[in-house]
Amino acid sequence: MTLTALRYLGQGAGVTVMLAVAVILLSSALGMGLALVRLYGWPPLRVLAAGYALVTRGVPLLVLLIGCYFSLPYLGITLPVYGAAIVVMGFYFAAYMGEVFRGAIMAVPATQWDAGRSVGFRAFQTFRVVILPQARRLCVAPFLNTALSVVKNTSLVSAIGGWELVMAGREIGERTGDLMPIYLGVAFGYYLICFPLARAATFVERTSHA
Amino acid sequence: MPEPLPKPLVVVDRVDKSFGANRVLKEVSLTVGKGEVVTLIGPSGCGKTTLLRCVNFLESYDSGTISIDGETVGIRIGANGSRKARPDREVAAMRARVGMVFQSYNLFPHLTVLDNLTAAPVKVRGLPLKQAREKAMALLERVGLVEKAAQYPAALSGGQQQRVAIARTLAMEPSLILLDEVTSALDPELVAEVLDVVQSLAADGMTMMIVTHEMQFAREVSSRVAFMAAGEILELAPPGDLFGNPKNDRLRAFLGRYQAAHRI
Amino acid sequence: MDLAFLLRILPPLLQGLEITVAMTALALVGAALGGLIVVAGRRSRFAAVRAVTIAYIDAMRNTPIMAQIFILYFGVPEIGLYPDAFACGAIALVLQNSAYAGEIYRAGIESVNRTQTEAALSLGMLPRRALFDIVLPQALRRVLPVLGSQAVVILKDSSIASTISVAELTHSGKLLLDRSAAPYETFFMVALLYLAMAAIVLGAMKLLALRFPVRT
Numbered sequence A: 001m002t003l004t005a006l007r008y009l010g011q012g013a014g015v016t017v018m019l020a021v022a023v024i025l026l027s028s029a030l031g032m033g034l035a036l037v038r039l040y041g042w043p044p045l046r047v048l049a050a051g052y053a054l055v056t057r058g059v060p061l062l063v064l065l066i067g068c069y070f071s072l073p074y075l076g077i078t079l080p081v082y083g084a085a086i087v088v089m090g091f092y093f094a095a096y097m098g099e100v101f102r103g104a105i106m107a108v109p110a111t112q113w114d115a116g117r118s119v120g121f122r123a124f125q126t127f128r129v130v131i132l133p134q135a136r137r138l139c140v141a142p143f144l145n146t147a148l149s150v151v152k153n154t155s156l157v158s159a160i161g162g163w164e165l166v167m168a169g170r171e172i173g174e175r176t177g178d179l180m181p182i183y184l185g186v187a188f189g190y191y192l193i194c195f196p197l198a199r200a201a202t203f204v205e206r207t208s209h210a
Numbered sequence B: 001m002p003e004p005l006p007k008p009l010v011v012v013d014r015v016d017k018s019f020g021a022n023r024v025l026k027e028v029s030l031t032v033g034k035g036e037v038v039t040l041i042g043p044s045g046c047g048k049t050t051l052l053r054c055v056n057f058l059e060s061y062d063s064g065t066i067s068i069d070g071e072t073v074g075i076r077i078g079a080n081g082s083r084k085a086r087p088d089r090e091v092a093a094m095r096a097r098v099g100m101v102f103q104s105y106n107l108f109p110h111l112t113v114l115d116n117l118t119a120a121p122v123k124v125r126g127l128p129l130k131q132a133r134e135k136a137m138a139l140l141e142r143v144g145l146v147e148k149a150a151q152y153p154a155a156l157s158g159g160q161q162q163r164v165a166i167a168r169t170l171a172m173e174p175s176l177i178l179l180d181e182v183t184s185a186l187d188p189e190l191v192a193e194v195l196d197v198v199q200s201l202a203a204d205g206m207t208m209m210i211v212t213h214e215m216q217f218a219r220e221v222s223s224r225v226a227f228m229a230a231g232e233i234l235e236l237a238p239p240g241d242l243f244g245n246p247k248n249d250r251l252r253a254f255l256g257r258y259q260a261a262h263r264i
Numbered sequence C: 001m002d003l004a005f006l007l008r009i010l011p012p013l014l015q016g017l018e019i020t021v022a023m024t025a026l027a028l029v030g031a032a033l034g035g036l037i038v039v040a041g042r043r044s045r046f047a048a049v050r051a052v053t054i055a056y057i058d059a060m061r062n063t064p065i066m067a068q069i070f071i072l073y074f075g076v077p078e079i080g081l082y083p084d085a086f087a088c089g090a091i092a093l094v095l096q097n098s099a100y101a102g103e104i105y106r107a108g109i110e111s112v113n114r115t116q117t118e119a120a121l122s123l124g125m126l127p128r129r130a131l132f133d134i135v136l137p138q139a140l141r142r143v144l145p146v147l148g149s150q151a152v153v154i155l156k157d158s159s160i161a162s163t164i165s166v167a168e169l170t171h172s173g174k175l176l177l178d179r180s181a182a183p184y185e186t187f188f189m190v191a192l193l194y195l196a197m198a199a200i201v202l203g204a205m206k207l208l209a210l211r212f213p214v215r216t
Helices: A003-040 A043-058 A061-075 A081-107 A111-118 A123-160 A165-176 A179-207 B048-055 B088-096 B113-123 B129-143 B158-170 B188-203 B215-221 B239-244 B249-261 C003-042 C047-062 C065-079 C085-111 C114-122 C127-164 C169-180 C183-211
Strands: B008-019 B022-033 B037-041 B063-068 B075-077 B083-085 B098-101 B176-180 B207-211 B224-229 B232-237
Touching (some): A003 A043, A043 A081, A061 A081, A061 C127, A061 C169, B008 B207, B022 B048, B022 B063, B037 B215, B048 B176, B048 B207, B098 C114, B113 C127, B129 B158, B188 B215, B224 B249, C003 C127, C127 C169
Parallel strands (some): B037 B207, B176 B207
């Protein structure tokens, strides 16, 4: 494997990281909103939110990506590949992030609400000062695991023609025909990106089981 | 003329055990005769539960020997005094002859009461299921829980679960039963029903080693009581002597604290 | 939304669905069994076996299914074997999900209180007997919901085999899209079919959970 090939893969990995970061940010923001709606929102909205979560949990991301991306021209919208991918993946993972945040908030013992109210906090204050900080600690491990999933799923962007690590590998492969080491290199690239996330998640899981 | 000493069933000879840097048993020696009930009392952390768990090798011990009916527990002593661990098979076979009842009952939650009693006789001894069930029903009758046979442990009270646990050990026809704080996790009003069953076992001549906090019960059921503190047996005597005329200072302090706490 | 159109595209999509079901079922069984091997290796007495297993789990956890499928489909022919596309998809799914299943089994086993093992041992059961007859039944009941979610993941990941032209549901959808110029309806149907399959998988798991409840 030549140096240029490695550098090319490295660039692909860089794009993968940027895509992942964008998706994580978008899905976290949407997910937090989703969690709050499902926990404290107006009941009809809650039903909608639950339905949204159901759809994203049951339909493969690839199907959503292909479906949305190839539908757009017919609606007269032309979005760049990256933009479409980030939006679709952002909404897809928002459901997962929503579950992470909702689970963390629900995992804070109900007695903490009593504790907050009994010192005089109003409901919103109790949430902000007592519940949220504790939920923040509880959500780190599943958040990292979801982030890991985001990184791995950016590989699907290649299926709708976007250029990232897998696509970089395909291009080199088509040029040199040296497929096994190239794809092993691609896998290794993902391994390098994911490894710190996975280790961090395991570390948090282990230390929070006191 | 003193009664002839009962034939020794369990011989604990200078057993030492440490958990890391913490020495919990310091050259402890004790003999339990056939048909005897020996009770271990003492403050928390004195090693009484550890000693009990060494007898059926749920814990290994570092030096000294424990033997049941002449056979060393968990290890084999070579001709030159070397200690070799026994294979799983032999340890399991020994445990099948020794029953243990735990503080937290430890019934198998996914099996009915009846299946809890037949599991070991069928899987370990190879008893035919029909026979095992008949014996199990007889045992449930003995502990007064026949009507619960088809229920799951979760449906029973703590005292009932503990009585089933006792029946479960009896199903294996042990020659020795170890009871580790069997009433400590029970609500006070449920303690009596369990102690009654243990009393009836003693009356039938079952050899038992008991760890308990219930002094009154220890007094009533034991042949001899051992007071342990910091890994050593400080006094060993029949209950009348140990409770009525305690010689050891720490024992006196321990009993004094106990009586003060229970003077309600 | 043209209902006639939706009905017309259903037959070719159902052909793809057959392949999806076949690959998913194969992968479910493979991963369920593979997970047992993984958890055994993870809990082995031999440090070397544990190390190899942990490395394997790490590798599966940190690489996407697509990369694994590509390595199998494009890379393996270089050493003389020519697995067909379906096989590559199925093998990749099994390899990935055995690791996850193994970790799920492990979490279940470790969640069963140690005292259950002690009770079984003190009745004279051998350690292996205690594991299989007492701990494992309880462990599996506890992790049924998580296994159900993982099964749905396998179902969804089967769509990635479409990238190497396995004629499963997503691939059928893509072909129809090129031909019919109605991507919205086509993929709406595809999504509906996946949802139906996911619902069946989860329903089956719920039934299992009713038949084998956790009793504490």
